[in-house]
Amino acid sequence: MSADHAYAVELKGVSFMRGSRSIFKNVDISIPRGKVTGIMGPSGSGKTTLLRLMGAQLRPSSGQVLVNGQNLPDLSRSDLFDMRKQMGVLFQSGALFTDLDVFENVAFPLRVHTELPEDMIRDIVLMKLQAVGLRGAIELMPDELSGGMKRRVALARAIALDPQILMYDEPFVGQDPVAMGILVRLIRLLNDALGITSIVVSHDLAETASIADYLYVVGDTQVLGHGTPKELMASDNPRIRQFMQGVADGPVPFHFPAADYRDDLLGTR
Amino acid sequence: MQNRTLEIGVGLFLLAGLLALLLLALRVSGLTVGAGQDTYKLYANFENLAGLTVRAKVTMAGVGIGKVTAIDLDRDTFTGRVTMELEKRVDNLPEDSTASILTAGLLGEKYIGISVGGDEALLKDGGTIHDTQSSLVLEDLIGKFLINSVNKESK
């Protein structure tokens, strides 16, 4: 996996149809490496479909999906399996395996992709849980966790193999402000500290625009526009303006000063 | 759920199921183990085989000694030909033994009962029992009964 490519993920001329309905027509997207890129758009515009295309859960009807320079639909089964080590996904609902406890959930990718001895697995799981602040919950079952905690454990699981690319599917939906702030911090932290490429799919303009280095706005089977949040806010394109209006009007209370959270995280653990 | 408890539970379940099958085989259906006993074949022709089926019991003095393994139509004599497989240990049947088709109980199934004759020569593997008594058919019985009563009346 060469890290030379400036773009971690590229979609070139990708079209995707579901049944007879076209979800995307000839779309080009380039995700810059090492940055947080947001993909935004109204509900139903196919944002989650994009993630699934990038994660090789779906095949495009035409076009190329390049991850680290390799076209996913062309890969053999075992190559694709190896490729998955490079990608971590955080789903909207956390998607923890309900019959496994927190430890086993986070250890799952390690057990699938590696043959590490038990004590190494334990160390790695502890580290990942520490990173998301939930080391103490290691023996709990998913149904004993709150929604926010579930997502954090799912995040720990997503980074278990130290992937190069992290994809977040609607991470801000239905979160209370506390959990929201924690998540925002973690996304930024992981990205900067570990040099990961983060792709955040969301329709929450305020939060996404606040942490994204680069934004794509999609809708109506097309990419409506892309650029840095500042560029998009100053855009002349009426559709983008309309979409971004929500950002400017975003209520301030959603933002919390970072200092408080640091105290919270360190103080109560 | 603990691993151990799980495994023990499933193991017990499998055992219970197999035990059930075994019980059904032995206690409920009377399957005899030792079905590999040696057998020899005998044939018998009957005028009327009504109700006799393959796998019906063959008994002597009420004791099971074999079973019916095949039923065909004998095209030369236009009678029903029954193939029986008898246990080898009952190899001392005289040649003039009788085979009758009897009914077990009032509503029961048909089976073959063998009663011995007095001949010194014995039936061997592939031999035929010549003295046979066919199945009692209800209509014939009624017919006989009616004829008998008519005869009695006219006396």
Place this chain on the structure above:
Amino acid sequence: MRRKSIGERIRLLGRAGIDVVGSLGSSTLFLLRALFGRGNVGNGFGHLLIKQLFSVGVMSLVIIVVSGLFIGMVLALQGFNILSSYGSEQAVGQMVALTLLRELGPVVTALLFAGRAGSALTAEIGNMKSTEQLSSLEMIGVDPLKYIIAPRLWAGFISLPLLTMIFCVVGIWGGAMVAVDWLGVFEGSFWANMQNSVSFEKDVLNGLIKSIVFAFVVTWIAVFQGYDCEPTSEGISRATTKTVVYASLAVLGLDFILTALMFGDF
């Protein structure tokens, strides 16, 4: 609702028919991929199977045993009543045994299984689908058909025949209890008549074969409905209902066909 024209009704009927055929096709592909596909199963298929055997088989034991007991006892009661008018009370043993082994055992166990274990499977898988656990598995590189579906399929295939045997045994012993201890049938003739009329190949084995066929169909329907459902709570509850209804109808229909095949030539 506006009234539909005849032409529209026919078209809808045709569409429904095509949908059924389509479902049959997709469920068959689903089954083949789950059983014979080369997807990654992650680790420890054996352990997954044991877990499923427990939740599908062992957890169904209570309802099966209790139902078997009651049905066996009722059969003995009713059978005794009916047979005594012919003076054939001694035949109650073989009546109970044959009824259970040939029909009630496989069919009732399958229906109970569809209601208890089948609906639980559908709900569980549907829930996994709606909380995106199946997608997570795919993203990690594990094929959910091999990791989630296949162990549950095999657990069903193995459990239902075993449960059927247990049901029959419990029913026959329950019937024996009622007939011998309560109604005064001679213990000796109860068992002797039964053993004389129950044939291993014809009755026990045929019942077992029926239960294997039912196991296949019920489990297949249950897991497919879960996998294929709309990933919402409404979708899940609809899928659970479909499982119970389709599985029950399938069991009853197949029972008729199998009975005709097995016992049809008297």
